[in-house]
Every structure is written in structure tokens, then in C-alpha cells.
Amino acid sequence: MDSSTAITALSSLAQSTRLDVFRLLVKHEPIGLPAGEIAQTVGVPQTTLSSHLSILAHAGMVNSTRDGRSMIYRADLECFRALTLFLFKDCCGGRSEICAPVIAELTSCCAKGAPP
Amino acid sequence: MDSSTAITALSSLAQSTRLDVFRLLVKHEPIGLPAGEIAQTVGVPQTTLSSHLSILAHAGMVNSTRDGRSMIYRADLECFRALTLFLFKDCCGGRSEICAPVIAELTSCCAKGAPP
């Protein structure tokens, strides 16, 4: 990921409706949700949500597939991972003391079942 | 960190000059840089930079201390860490398989000297 891609990704998340949508979709991984249900859940008109979804999709943070008349949206965790790594790379200039605490917290937070 | 704080932090990074500034300051941890030198390095007028620095400071991503006539800016890695953890918390709903790959990559990327 380059700087311009990261800015697009950060911008796409830096808005309350879109952050809500992204978090909602992360919670519904790996099944996803249809656009209409997302609009209903986050409480915005359908057209407004559609433009937000298109911004998230353009930024690569979500994907969509058609299911009949519905569009099923899913969070793109691979892109999310790339963004996180990009942000971390800034602090990895040979000085592991900077990011070691973050890794330690991440590990204790959610990697209970992860490989060592 | 709550959602509104995260949006402020994400917004502060989602702009090219400010992302450049933040990365520059991360590279200069823990010494920091005076505002004038930051402006010169990223190539924007001093007043423009000052408003960007104030946005980053308000978001908590940077701190400043006075040194004579200069203001020394530093990246706030603690805030950066909190933001990262907030983003990760979204994917930690008991499903470690989602974030385990990120942790693995982070570990191999920059935690060579970190405790296990």
C-alpha cells in the first residue's frame, strides 16, 4: 500500500456513517449484509448509504456481490490488514521498542487462539 | 477510545500533508522536530503547516513543547496505539482467526527484538 491508497482508506473510515457501516460489516463477517439492511441498521436513507458504500468500496474497505436483487456487502479484512501494516511500517525503522507494546496488547486482546 | 475520537484521529491522518508530517515525526521519535523544520521538509508554507499541526494536536496524534522560540513537535505513539487497538477491537468478537494473520505479519515485520 502506498501513501495515496492509505489516505483514501483512512478517509473512507473517517466519517461516522461509514465507520459504523464498516464496523457492522466486520461483525457480520464472513456472511455480509444486503445494502438495504445496512441502511436500516445505521439509520440513513438508502441513497445516502449507497454513496457511502461506494466510497468504502472504492477505497477497497468493502466488497460486494449480487444475490438476486440484493447487493451483499462484506468488509475487506485483507485491505484493513494492509492499512494497519502500512501505518505500522512508519514506526518500524529498526526500533522495535516502539511497536512491541502494541503487538503485546494486540496479542493479549484477541489472539488467544492464534498460533504463537 | 470511542468512535468519535477515532474519527477525529482518522481524519487527522487522512490528508497528505498531515500524513507526511506524522510519518516524519514518527521517524524522529523520540527527539521531535521544530515546526519550521517540518514546514521546510514537507514543503508547505509555515502558516499552512501550523493549521495542520493544530489539527494533528487536537486529534492527539502529536504533542508539542516549547524550546526557546521553537515549538518542538513529537508523534504521540500512545494515541497511535490506541487508535490501532480501537480498529482491531472491531474484529475481535471472539473470532481470533480474523486478526491472527495481522498479528503474525506485525510480529515478523518489526518485533524482532520484542519480548515473545
Place this chain on the structure above:
DNA sequence: TCAATATTTCGATATTTCTAGATATATGGA
């Protein structure tokens, strides 16, 4: 106190983003 230096605040303008209604497109079923 005065001049020089470093930075911030103010203000005006240009650009971008957000929102949502009207309309268009795509799909499935009668």
C-alpha cells in the same frame, strides 16, 4: 526596551464532502 526570530491566529477564497430527493438500472415473479 527594541529588533529579530518562531509560531499561531485571523480572514478570505477555493475546493471537497455530505446529504438526500428524483430518477435510472437491474432482477425476479406473475
Place this chain on the structure above:
DNA sequence: TCCATATATCTAGAAATATCGAAATATTGA
């Protein structure tokens, strides 16, 4: 084919953001 459903695109006004020059503020040293 025609209609209902689901979503996307178009459009425009409102709001927020970016930029930067002029002026103000804070600090140092003579």
C-alpha cells in the same frame, strides 16, 4: 411483458476543509 423490489446514479444545495497572506503573539538577546 408488466410490475414490484433492491440498489445505483444524477443533481444540487449545505456544510466542512484546505490554503495561504496579513497581522498578532511569544521568546530571546542586545
